[in-house]
Amino acid sequence: MKRKYIIFASLSLIAIGTIIPLYLLSLPKPPTTSTPSQNQQTTIERVVASKESNVYHKPSCRYAEKIKSENKIWFDSPAEARAAGYRPCEVCNPG
Numbered sequence: 482m483k484r485k486y487i488i489f490a491s492l493s494l495i496a497i498g499t500i501i502p503l504y505l506l507s508l509p510k511p512p513t514t515s516t517p518s519q520n521q522q523t524t525i526e527r528v529v530a531s532k533e534s535n536v537y538h539k540p541s542c543r544y545a546e547k548i549k550s551e552n553k554i555w556f557d558s559p560a561e562a563r564a565a566g567y568r569p570c571e572v573c574n575p576g
Contacts, residue, residue: 528575530554530567537562542573 530537531548537556538545556562559569559576569575 526558526575528556528559528562530556530562530565535567536570537567537575538570539573539575542570542575544570544572 527540528537529540529545529548530553532552532554536544537559538548556565556567563569
């Protein structure tokens, strides 16, 4: 005997006396092929500071954009800037 299914707005199927939620009928997601090491790539972000202050910034920070080009000092990482005596900006929080 064939069962008749009716789709309701409540996202359920009724099969003569049985209610089956549609999410149970969905197909499983295929497994991902990426490994955690591919997703967790560490990038060292360069930071910029001014010769006239002790604060370093992300290059996109509104205060970094105000630093004159002749006063800019570039560091390869926030750790390098801290080692040189600079502190992180409280607005952009470069790390």
